Amino acid sequence: xxxxxxxxxxASTISVRDYDDADxxxxxxxxxxxxxAGDTFPFPTDLTEIEARGIWLENGPGGRVTVAVDGDRxxxxxxxxxxxxGPGSHVATASYMVSAEARGLGAGRALVVxxxxxxxxxxxxxxxxxxxxATNTGAVRLYESLGFTVVGTVPRAHELPTGERVGxxxxxxxx
Numbered sequence: 001x002x003x004x005x006x007x008x009x010x011a012s013t014i015s016v017r018d019y020d021d022a023d024x025x026x027x028x029x030x031x032x033x034x035x036x037a038g039d040t041f042p043f044p045t046d047l048t049e050i051e052a053r054g055i056w057l058e059n060g061p062g063g064r065v066t067v068a069v070d071g072d073r074x075x076x077x078x079x080x081x082x083x084x085x086g087p088g089s090h091v092a093t094a095s096y097m098v099s100a101e102a103r104g105l106g107a108g109r110a111l112v113v114x115x116x117x118x119x120x121x122x123x124x125x126x127x128x129x130x131x132x133x134a135t136n137t138g139a140v141r142l143y144e145s146l147g148f149t150v151v152g153t154v155p156r157a158h159e160l161p162t163g164e165r166v167g168x169x170x171x172x173x174x175x
Contacts, residue, residue, distance in 0.1 A: 014106050016114040019065035026074035031056060034097040038161040040136040064118060068107040075102035078111040083128050092119040092127045108142055119175055126174050133158050134167040148173045
């Protein structure tokens with residue numbers, strides 16, 4: 001089987017489902033890989049498993065965590081909930097992490113589309129991402145292809161492992 005046909009086969013079997021506590025041993029390696037790289041996600045690169053679990057699984061009232069799977073293999077994960085409490089609670093937010101080996105296969109898109117469906121079904125008026133690393137061009141392209149726009153960039157707000165400081169994009173989509 002050629003690499004391209006393998007990618008098509010894998011992509012066609014990706015599904016998104018709610019996270020279960022039994023998933024953590026498969027979710028943690030995805031989170032660890034992404035945060036250790038330091039180039040696409042604004043979490044500390046020395047994040048511990050205990051800290052990661054507390055951050056990733058705490059979503060406040062009505063929040064949700066999902067996994068993108070191919071069979072029993074976890075390809076990525078998402079967390080979603082309200083962006084802010086009180087007067088801002090009508091705007092949802094979400095964060096996504098996909099393993100390096102699954103990038104480009106549709107896991108990220110599946111997670112984003114699922115979270116947008118969830119936000120609409122939950123009655124949110126919009127979805128906002130507060131900190132998309134500007135050099136994470138794959139994510140920015142994906143979000144823009146689904147209708148998100150960059151409403152602002154915080155200059156030099158994310159330091160890459162090289163020491164270069166790049167912007168964090170704020171992205172928004174009316175639902």
